[in-house]
Amino acid sequence: MKLFLYHTPELTPKDEIPDCAIAVDVLRATSTIATVLAAGGEAVQVFSDLEKLIEISEQWPAEKRLRAGERGGAKVTGFELGNSPLDCTPELVHGRRLFISTTNGTRALQRIQNSPSVLAAALINRAAIVEYLLEKQPQTVWIVGSGWEGSFALEDTVCAGAIAHSIIEKTHVSPDQLAGNDELIGAIALYTQWQDNLLGLFHHASHGKRLLRLECHEDLKYCSQTDILDVLPIQQEIGVL
Numbered sequence: 504m505k506l507f508l509y510h511t512p513e514l515t516p517k518d519e520i521p522d523c524a525i526a527v528d529v530l531r532a533t534s535t536i537a538t539v540l541a542a543g544g545e546a547v548q549v550f551s552d553l554e555k556l557i558e559i560s561e562q563w564p565a566e567k568r569l570r571a572g573e574r575g576g577a578k579v580t581g582f583e584l585g586n587s588p589l590d591c592t593p594e595l596v597h598g599r600r601l602f603i604s605t606t607n608g609t610r611a612l613q614r615i616q617n618s619p620s621v622l623a624a625a626l627i628n629r630a631a632i633v634e635y636l637l638e639k640q641p642q643t644v645w646i647v648g649s650g651w652e653g654s655f656a657l658e659d660t661v662c663a664g665a666i667a668h669s670i671i672e673k674t675h676v677s678p679d680q681l682a683g684n685d686e687l688i689g690a691i692a693l694y695t696q697w698q699d700n701l702l703g704l705f706h707h708a709s710h711g712k713r714l715l716r717l718e719c720h721e722d723l724k725y726c727s728q729t730d731i732l733d734v735l736p737i738q739q740e741i742g743v744l
């Protein structure tokens with residue numbers, strides 16, 4: 504198995520498809536997706552376009568759906584939810600389908616949606632992702648960070664490092680044997696340096712700072728936890744996890 508890290512969807516190679524592709528948006532889309540599925544959500548359907556989301560979700564019974572939308576960190580007017588995983592309680596989401604559109608995370612998922620296997624990873628469900636990779640042993644794995652509007656994000660990179668670090672610990676392969684590119688080696692180094700203070704790292708991240716300005720401190724705390732949810736968000740059909 505070779506792991507390749509791409510810091511943004513735009514940096515993934517054109518005209519190539521890996522055996523397995525993993526979208527990461529720790530702050531906060533993939534953390535929210537993992538939380539909804541762990542809380543008994545029926546499925547999560549992702550959209551980059553808000554109008555399309557409204558059109559498709561309207562075909563669903565109102566009591567069986569929830570609409571979540573975020574732009575610039577804030578909730579989209581008229582939707583039940585923004586993009587805070589803390590709002591996704593079992594009481595609210597159980598048995599309902601979440602229709603979601605966010606600035607960056609949903610774009611990352613859409614970029615990789617034609618891969619034979621598509622996962623959504625965050626720190627909170629890292630162990631389930633690692634377990635899947637070790638069981639299925641895909642040869643080529645892309646980890647695609649969502650970044651922020653085309654730029655690098657520390658929190659997505661450290662999550663890629665956390666995934667790789669766990670595989671190395673469990674299988675005793677060397678970083679060089681596992682890494683498909685230099686970005687992954689850099690991510691392992693970042694995780695090794697910050698693994699005991701991931702919340703502290705998020706305070707240095709530009710999107711972490713943006714969320715703190717929006718008073719989302721509890722979101723940062725929640726998303727900085729590792730391995731707390733045993734859930735594998737895996738694409739069932741295009742755009743649906």
Ligand code: 3SL
Binds near residue numbers: 528533576586606608
């Ligand atoms: O960009 C995204 O996809 C979001 O996760 C950003 S936010 O954390 O909801 O602001």
